[in-house]
Amino acid sequence: MALDIEAIRADFPILKRVLPNGKQLVYFDNAATSQKPKCVIDAMSHFYEEYNSNAHRANHTLADEATAALESARARISSYFGTGPANLIYTSGATEAINLVAYGWGRYNLERDDVIVITEMEHHADIVPWQELSKTHGVEVRFVPIDTKTFTLDMEAFEVALDGAKLVCVVHTSNVLGVRNPIERIIEMSHAVGAKVLIDAAQGAPHERIFFDSSGADFVAISSHKMAGPTGIGCLLVKTDVMAEMGPFMTGGSMIRRVTTEGTTFQEGHAMFETGTPRIAEAIGWGAAVEWLAQFDMREVHAHINDLASWTSNQLLDIPGIKIYGDPSHKDSSGAISFLHDGIQSQDLAMLLDEGGFAVRTGHHCAQPLMDALGVPATNRASFWIYNTLDEVQAFIEYLRFICERFA
Amino acid sequence: MALDIEAIRADFPILKRVLPNGKQLVYFDNAATSQKPKCVIDAMSHFYEEYNSNAHRANHTLADEATAALESARARISSYFGTGPANLIYTSGATEAINLVAYGWGRYNLERDDVIVITEMEHHADIVPWQELSKTHGVEVRFVPIDTKTFTLDMEAFEVALDGAKLVCVVHTSNVLGVRNPIERIIEMSHAVGAKVLIDAAQGAPHERIFFDSSGADFVAISSHKMAGPTGIGCLLVKTDVMAEMGPFMTGGSMIRRVTTEGTTFQEGHAMFETGTPRIAEAIGWGAAVEWLAQFDMREVHAHINDLASWTSNQLLDIPGIKIYGDPSHKDSSGAISFLHDGIQSQDLAMLLDEGGFAVRTGHHCAQPLMDALGVPATNRASFWIYNTLDEVQAFIEYLRFICERFA
Amino acid sequence: MAEREWPEQLDEIIEEFADCFDAMERYELLFEYAQRMPTPLAEAEWDDQNKVHGCQSNAHVVCSLDENGRFLMRAGADAQLVQGLMTITAIAVNGMTSTEVVELKPVYADAMGLRNTLTPSRANGFLNMFEKVQTAAQNMM
Amino acid sequence: MAEREWPEQLDEIIEEFADCFDAMERYELLFEYAQRMPTPLAEAEWDDQNKVHGCQSNAHVVCSLDENGRFLMRAGADAQLVQGLMTITAIAVNGMTSTEVVELKPVYADAMGLRNTLTPSRANGFLNMFEKVQTAAQNMM
Numbered sequence A, B: 001m002a003l004d005i006e007a008i009r010a011d012f013p014i015l016k017r018v019l020p021n022g023k024q025l026v027y028f029d030n031a032a033t034s035q036k037p038k039c040v041i042d043a044m045s046h047f048y049e050e051y052n053s054n055a056h057r058a059n060h061t062l063a064d065e066a067t068a069a070l071e072s073a074r075a076r077i078s079s080y081f082g083t084g085p086a087n088l089i090y091t092s093g094a095t096e097a098i099n100l101v102a103y104g105w106g107r108y109n110l111e112r113d114d115v116i117v118i119t120e121m122e123h124h125a126d127i128v129p130w131q132e133l134s135k136t137h138g139v140e141v142r143f144v145p146i147d148t149k150t151f152t153l154d155m156e157a158f159e160v161a162l163d164g165a166k167l168v169c170v171v172h173t174s175n176v177l178g179v180r181n182p183i184e185r186i187i188e189m190s191h192a193v194g195a196k197v198l199i200d201a202a203q204g205a206p207h208e209r210i211f212f213d214s215s216g217a218d219f220v221a222i223s224s225h226k227m228a229g230p231t232g233i234g235c236l237l238v239k240t241d242v243m244a245e246m247g248p249f250m251t252g253g254s255m256i257r258r259v260t261t262e263g264t265t266f267q268e269g270h271a272m273f274e275t276g277t278p279r280i281a282e283a284i285g286w287g288a289a290v291e292w293l294a295q296f297d298m299r300e301v302h303a304h305i306n307d308l309a310s311w312t313s314n315q316l317l318d319i320p321g322i323k324i325y326g327d328p329s330h331k332d333s334s335g336a337i338s339f340l341h342d343g344i345q346s347q348d349l350a351m352l353l354d355e356g357g358f359a360v361r362t363g364h365h366c367a368q369p370l371m372d373a374l375g376v377p378a379t380n381r382a383s384f385w386i387y388n389t390l391d392e393v394q395a396f397i398e399y400l401r402f403i404c405e406r407f408a
Numbered sequence C, D: 001m002a003e004r005e006w007p008e009q010l011d012e013i014i015e016e017f018a019d020c021f022d023a024m025e026r027y028e029l030l031f032e033y034a035q036r037m038p039t040p041l042a043e044a045e046w047d048d049q050n051k052v053h054g055c056q057s058n059a060h061v062v063c064s065l066d067e068n069g070r071f072l073m074r075a076g077a078d079a080q081l082v083q084g085l086m087t088i089t090a091i092a093v094n095g096m097t098s099t100e101v102v103e104l105k106p107v108y109a110d111a112m113g114l115r116n117t118l119t120p121s122r123a124n125g126f127l128n129m130f131e132k133v134q135t136a137a138q139n140m141m
């Protein structure tokens, strides 16, 4: 494998962290948020220390430098996602991106009884905005079930649900199961019935290159903080012709062409959806993150993570009492491993793992309908990223065996 | 004066900046955004380098530390603004805060023909959301004019406009004129007719302490980046009983109590309005900014800025061809000085000032209705903050005299 | 002589915890105590009103006075950690007067060496539970 | 011998700018050129279509071919900086063939020492204006 994991680890200051109890941090909560390389942290400090200024309408040097950095970040990020700067709308994250589709496209293009198809596997961010739209605009929300044996989307049920659909919203990769959905087929099938497609790539983007233009998707929602970038920023990618169908969502400065007491005309394109002072430092940080990521072949990154997840899940299945929800060793899996022990309650297990220095997430993972489908209230979830190592997962399994023997 | 400006300046790395043309930066664009002290920049780097993690549902040490930092920032910020943590809703800035009032309160509480009173002095952020609400919900938007001789709000016209008002939205301090509006009287008069009051304190908060609870305002909108904090965060302060009248705006994770395929129940209080991964680093940075600010008596800060603005505006009036819009030497003024030279176009003047190292803003300042009232398309604006000095304004006046003689 | 900071019946328990070799042993002991709740609250009785807020796991507490006017705390949680802490709290407060409960301080958790092993939010969960018990006692005074 | 990078009539102007003592003197000269636009575009003719985008100030350009098929650029701006740059550009392109305009490079601004004094966004405004002229020429070929 070409990835030099030790060199990669050296880029992340936090990976050297020793916890208050003296244990070395082992960070397996990557599906919640990734860690940040030094270059990302420094890019933001550098902005604040050298050229912080409000951007746009630049008529002094600092404002000009800030604007240039902001725009070059947009160019870099959009190009990383295989599209142009005009197709990228900055948001505070994937959640706001999906809300932007609901308010900025749904409100203007959907009518009573129009059908939105979503799945049982969605994150709450891709469920609640549609339920709200059904309250305010009378649209119908259909949930496609998952097959609880294979932990994959029931594609037959999906086909049935598509009947009459105007919008299909599907998670690229499940944050709970690690399942990577067949989004290529989903986009094709949805377009065949004339439905627009929104892909929630909050988990997908950190694990594979998203090539927006060639994907054919109408909307893609992404968060920076899960892919080495800072909190507080994300984006919605939108096809050019679909963007033309959208109307204003949040309004105020910048997104306007002319404001009078009589009324207001708006900017066109992505500018219509970005109002207020831009998230300047955040955009610069995310741009640096994307530049950092671009040095790697994401297929190699995926293979590395997949190796860790396969090894770990095989070992987990060997520990009596442990059940895995999903198929983390599947070649497309993101490597998120949701599991439960039948004798140690999930919060207790989380605490015991934390005592060993292992950061795993525990709870419903903002996916209660999926939890309901799985018949559990919560899972423990270990999720890996580019900087995790075989040593770490070995130590994890060893420690977990010890815990299970001692506490179950 | 008790403020040690040189010591204060030492906290801001950017103030040492030398521009590409060799000139020392003189930053007079504070109304657009303030600079950040080192402790704010470091607080965010420290978060990313030591304990970055997604917050809430904390079941490992890092998540717990991040959550504690996030919540302590909320406590610190809300207490700085004279209210409790439950009355603060984080937003991406003042613009989103005002949109939150429109979507989260207006949509649920206003009906066709209900009256919203705003002023000609508002920033676009406090105009366009109301014009949008008038399109979607048929409310009437009334603009209170300014007196173009005194550059203050026409309070008689305000009283007339109040008739039948349900909501009054007024800027605390104008970003163009520097005028500090009589918000105490405005709140009293509005409440007397049963109207709720939103104060846009984006410019007010950096210049005086906002004591939300005792102010009586129903909503106050604030941006972090104008008061020593980072970009990407701000807040809406809301009275407890008014918050109870609000309904969901953006939806997704965290703000829910229970999500099922049948429907969703929401959290109560501020939690209902905060969805998605929090702006963790930003909140921590803003918390540090507020802690930094809290060491000063804002009345002294105001006096310092007011001194600079009074001196500068008096000198400006002495330069032939220069006209000032507003009364920057008024004791309540924020010190923003909007001016124009009748022989040097504003963009040209901006460029020439930039050549001298002076960062001033030039344009319509997102206040086109005010520009229309003033009868100009744009102004040059110099705005000061805590770290500006008499030396700087003296150099500014000297340079400006030179420019005017040479280019007018 | 300093005043007692916790009821006598906790002395032995606290010693037991203090004697633990490490955090792991303490957790083990706590899990054992979780099995010995003297006054359990069955899951069927769990509702929103008796829920302890600010806990990751489900924790529920119902307080009352017995026929002799003595405090009685019944409690249940799905996590052993919480259940263990509630067991020890129940051992402490059951049989007290309401006034004694109100005057009790949650320092026994520190003495057990637990506050150091608990992350702030878990410590906080414990304090929320403790506060719920004290508020109930306050209302019974 | 290198090919000419700009039309002859700019030689003298470029020298004049290059001889300037400092940025201030260059701006002064540019402001003077702003007064000498050979082919002005009156404000009454400014509209959205002839607007140069990406400029802070209002800048407008209309291009055509004269009776001899020679390129003619008329331009107007409210800022002297922009007007000055447009004047020099007009001096360069007026009278050229469309092909010559398309082949022209905006390097004369560098030779004048202006690109160094212009911030990126002002340089960008200049390039947008230049591009608008070239696109017009392209369409006339």
Ligand SMILES: Cc1ncc(COP(=O)(O)O)c(C=O)c1O
Pocket: A253, A275, A276, A277, A278, B031, B032, B092, B093, B094, B095, B096, B123, B125, B126, B171, B173, B174, B175, B200, B202, B203, B223, B225, B234, B366
């Ligand atoms: C008076 C006023 N209101 C609102 C805003 C909008 O603030 P932000 O861009 O931080 O959302 C500004 C900032 O320019 C302002 O000056």
Ligand SMILES: Cc1ncc(COP(=O)(O)O)c(C=O)c1O
Pocket: A031, A032, A092, A093, A094, A095, A096, A123, A125, A126, A171, A173, A174, A175, A200, A202, A203, A223, A225, A234, A366, B253, B275, B276, B277, B278
């Ligand atoms: C699949 C999925 N969608 C959406 C989100 C929401 O992302 P954010 O919280 O960054 O808005 C998440 C993050 O947890 C996620 O995993």
